Amino acid sequence: MKRFFGPVRMAEPKVSDAERELFGGPLRYDMGWSQHEHATLDLTMRSALRSMPGLVGATLRMAWNADRRALLAVAMSEIGQGIAAAVGLLAVNAVMHALLGGTGSPVERLHALLPGLLAAGVVGVVNSALAAWSTSRAGRLEPLVERIATTQYLAASASVELEAIDDPDFRRLIDIAQYGPASARRMIGACVAALNGVISLITTAGVLTVLHPALLPMLILIAAPRGWGAMRVAQERYVSRMSWIEHVRAGRLIGNLLTERSAAQEVRIHAVGAFLLSRYRRMAESAEAEQERLATSKALTEWVAAALSGLAMAATYGTMFWLITSGHMSLAVAGTAVIAVRTGSASLGALVMNVNQLHEESLYVRDHGRFLVQAAQRTIPDGGAPVPDRVERIVLDHVTYRYPDRDTPALDQVTLTLPMGSVTAVVGENGSGKSTLMKILSGLLLPQDGTLLWGDADINDLNRSQLFERVCLLTQDFQRWPVTAAMNIRLGRPARSASPQDLRPSVEYAGAGPVIAKLPDGLRSLLARMFRGAIELSGGEWQKVGLARTHWRSSTSRADSVLIVDEPTSALDPEAEIEAFDRIRRLAAPHRAVVLVTHRMSGVRHADRIYVLHHGRLAEHGSHDELMAAGGRYAAMFTAQAAQYAPTKSIPNPASPTVADPA
Numbered sequence: 001m002k003r004f005f006g007p008v009r010m011a012e013p014k015v016s017d018a019e020r021e022l023f024g025g026p027l028r029y030d031m032g033w034s035q036h037e038h039a040t041l042d043l044t045m046r047s048a049l050r051s052m053p054g055l056v057g058a059t060l061r062m063a064w065n066a067d068r069r070a071l072l073a074v075a076m077s078e079i080g081q082g083i084a085a086a087v088g089l090l091a092v093n094a095v096m097h098a099l100l101g102g103t104g105s106p107v108e109r110l111h112a113l114l115p116g117l118l119a120a121g122v123v124g125v126v127n128s129a130l131a132a133w134s135t136s137r138a139g140r141l142e143p144l145v146e147r148i149a150t151t152q153y154l155a156a157s158a159s160v161e162l163e164a165i166d167d168p169d170f171r172r173l174i175d176i177a178q179y180g181p182a183s184a185r186r187m188i189g190a191c192v193a194a195l196n197g198v199i200s201l202i203t204t205a206g207v208l209t210v211l212h213p214a215l216l217p218m219l220i221l222i223a224a225p226r227g228w229g230a231m232r233v234a235q236e237r238y239v240s241r242m243s244w245i246e247h248v249r250a251g252r253l254i255g256n257l258l259t260e261r262s263a264a265q266e267v268r269i270h271a272v273g274a275f276l277l278s279r280y281r282r283m284a285e286s287a288e289a290e291q292e293r294l295a296t297s298k299a300l301t302e303w304v305a306a307a308l309s310g311l312a313m314a315a316t317y318g319t320m321f322w323l324i325t326s327g328h329m330s331l332a333v334a335g336t337a338v339i340a341v342r343t344g345s346a347s348l349g350a351l352v353m354n355v356n357q358l359h360e361e362s363l364y365v366r367d368h369g370r371f372l373v374q375a376a377q378r379t380i381p382d383g384g385a386p387v388p389d390r391v392e393r394i395v396l397d398h399v400t401y402r403y404p405d406r407d408t409p410a411l412d413q414v415t416l417t418l419p420m421g422s423v424t425a426v427v428g429e430n431g432s433g434k435s436t437l438m439k440i441l442s443g444l445l446l447p448q449d450g451t452l453l454w455g456d457a458d459i460n461d462l463n464r465s466q467l468f469e470r471v472c473l474l475t476q477d478f479q480r481w482p483v484t485a486a487m488n489i490r491l492g493r494p495a496r497s498a499s500p501q502d503l504r505p506s507v508e509y510a511g512a513g514p515v516i517a518k519l520p521d522g523l524r525s526l527l528a529r530m531f532r533g534a535i536e537l538s539g540g541e542w543q544k545v546g547l548a549r550t551h552w553r554s555s556t557s558r559a560d561s562v563l564i565v566d567e568p569t570s571a572l573d574p575e576a577e578i579e580a581f582d583r584i585r586r587l588a589a590p591h592r593a594v595v596l597v598t599h600r601m602s603g604v605r606h607a608d609r610i611y612v613l614h615h616g617r618l619a620e621h622g623s624h625d626e627l628m629a630a631g632g633r634y635a636a637m638f639t640a641q642a643a644q645y646a647p648t649k650s651i652p653n654p655a656s657p658t659v660a661d662p663a
């Protein structure tokens with residue numbers, strides 16, 4: 001009994017060996033999430049009808065704002081169909097009376113039938129015309145609502161703080177909320193169908209009550225079990241989907257790895273392809289087992305619901321038989337009642353299914369709404385004081401930052417000053433906090449402790465979008481946009497229109513002239529391997545395009561700004577690297593501070609000031625000569641790298657192989 005009537009339980013997925021092997025365990029939401037969801041599900045089970053109007057209302061409001069004429073047309077045609085259904089039943093009743101209760105010769109009785117039949121025919125035609133009108137208007141509303149919900153979703157995702165994107169819980173919510181827009185679209189269809197169901201039910205119920213008051217409760221008894229069954233199946237499906245969402249994502253991840261270009265070489269040479277494919281198969285098998293469990297559960301639930309509904313139907317016909325034999329109901333009324341009960345239970349069944357679909361879709365729309373609320377709380381704030389045009393310096397004062405899921409801070413009490421017109425280098429071993437420092441400097445992350453000052457203004461008081469206007473960023477993994485070469489450069493400041501001629505200085509500056517000259521259509525060539533006729537550039541060629549983009553961005557701003565370059569030369573050949581460092585240094589202008597992060601020590605020696613990070617703390621700072629004289633970390637790093645280029649007398653042979661051959 002509990003199996004059918006207890007709360008919907010989170011499916012305990014069987015974890016495949018493949019999942020353990022690849023991801024170290026099952027990939028699904030933690031129990032904290034599932035218990036919270038159980039609580040909500042129990043609640044919604046009891047009060048599905050109570051919680052739904054709010055969500056249905058929100059979707060309808062969206063539809064109203066999108067196209068109120070279409071929404072009104074749908075509502076009117078559905079109400080019209082409901083009225084037509086009632087008139088149709090009354091016409092049937094008239095036909096029944098003429099057929100079974102009438103007097104006179106058969107020809108006279110047939111004549112008496114005609115008006116009823118004619119009315120039923122006209123009603124049928126009107127009904128189908130109204131249905132067609134409703135379908136066409138709903139067809140306009142549905143994609144509109146989906147587009148609005150999708151736009152809300154995308155806009156919210158693109159405007160949240162970087163910290164939210166790094167937060168695994170929020171990422172999960174972004175993932176779940178993606179189902180919301182399609183559900184909102186389906187909700188419109190379900191709302192229309194439910195409205196139709198409600199109206200035709202009210203009219204049928206009215207007719208039935210007129211025929212005999214006992215028939216109405218019987219009708220409800222017939223439909224109730226089906227409603228319960230459909231609701232339960234929907235909730236099981238929802239819980240299953242939520243508990244398996246990360247598993248599905250992991251499966252998709254493996255699938256993508258097998259088809260992506262970036263992994264293609266190792267997939268083949270290391271035979272990772274066959275390995276991952278076998279793991280994919282095993283993971284898919286465990287997901288299929290879940291589908292099978294769901295199908296079995298659905299079949300059982302629907303079977304129980306159908307049995308209960310059948311019992312109620314038998315009781316109804318039994319009652320009608322008793323009413324006829326005891327003389328409480330005429331045969332003609334009984335004939336109409338049979339038709340009314342059948343139409344009524346069919347429309348009640350359909351209504352229950354539609355309400356249930358509304359309920360199921362509303363679960364996803366609710367996630368979408370939950371995401372929008374949380375995203376709004378984490379959106380980069382709009383207001384703030386304008387950033388002064390002239391600031392002289394940017395100062396980081398005892399800044400600390402710890403990532404949400406980390407115990408130790410990535411930056412710990414870091415203090416540094418970037419004067420306008422200077423070049424500052426930041427060095428340090430892997431994981432020492434250099435990239436985090438750049439994210440703080442660019443305003444992408446806010447200090448959790450300490451302050452970032454632009455002149456005398458604290459970043460927390462400044463308008464962030466204005467601040468972003470003042471930042472030029474070139475990172476090692478800068479975006480390679482799948483658009484034309486010209487657009488790839490122009491996207492450094494997309495709001496500014498630019499002809500190929502306008503972009504030429506940036507191309508020349510970055511030394512990207514020969515790269516562009518090689519392209520079949522010059523700057524108009526499409527740089528995206530996945531499209532026909534497009535070109536793919538090498539890593540170093542891309543870095544030159546990236547540098548041109550940075551130049552375009554910095555050359556289109558006159559106010560004081562900061563240029564942040566994080567490992568900009570990793571893919572460049574030695575000559576290009578020397579030139580690139582030289583070009584970056586030349587970007588330091590009276591109104592621009594340049595910050596350079598790199599492991600190439602040769603690139604930093606000419607910087608005005610060098611800061612050395614170690615485990616998130618500032619270990620030392622000074623000019624190249626000062627730091628070399630101090631003989632600390634910087635001197636050790638520099639000497640170690642320089643020693644690699646020093647001539648060696650001989651290269652020692654290894655005494656024994658470093659990797660043992662298998663016996």
Ligand SMILES: Nc1ncnc2c1ncn2[C@@H]1O[C@H](COP(=O)(O)OP(=O)(O)OP(=O)(O)O)[C@@H](O)[C@H]1O
Binds near residue numbers: 166403404405431435
């Ligand atoms: N998004 C993130 N979420 C959690 N921890 C992070 C994140 N990004 C970086 N970290 C952690 O913060 C620390 C500093 O990382 P950061 O990327 O700033 O180092 P880095 O000096 O730039 O390293 P590298 O030279 O390897 O690029 C590391 O321990 C890293 O694991």
